[in-house]
Amino acid sequence: QVHLVQSGAEVKRPGASVKVSCKASGYTFNSYDINWVRQATGQGLEWMGWMNPGTGSAGYAQKFQGRVTMTRDTSTSTAYMELRSLRSEDTAIYFCARGRRQFDFWGQGTPVTVSS
């Protein structure tokens, strides 16, 4: 069965970077895009961008352009999302999700707290 298992909670200072991982299993990693979606406490869902594990190509929501990078390691079937220049407004749960347009499987979420 399909599983997306994310790395653990992070606490960062403003201005720092965070890198969240998402390890896939139960399917052919290269065959499905990985998207990243975040959710601030008590808020809705915000799409950040996508990455194609087969080619390594990625596309980012305009809001995050220049501050986010999505990569992968095909040898371990793991996707990564790095967000730089963190600010308090980036405090949220970060989810990875499989799929090109609709997301059929989601990771469990990684809480990221940005605080001085």
Place this chain on the structure above:
Amino acid sequence: EVVMTQSPATLSVSPGERVTLSCRASQTVSSNLAWHQQKPGQAPRLLIYGASTRATGVPDRFSGSGAGTEFTLTISSLQSEDFAVYYCQQYNNWPLSISFGQGTRLEIK
């Protein structure tokens, strides 16, 4: 960017009732719309894609309809496990943008 607006924000209903949730797009998204269910402390779960196709394993009490700018999610007979937040998501503009509605919370009356 396509703005998705869901109504109502909160709906108080009793188990066994039929409920309809609405989602409106600021411009046409064709049938490129999905619905997700999210329970507290959990990741979202895909219910519907292509506006009306149920995802694998989703009970047939869930149905989706609509096209263009107006969409609905109907739950024919609410079960206790259906009390959650529901989000619509458009993917018509992929890969440039994907956007979600702000969610509708189903509460037990």
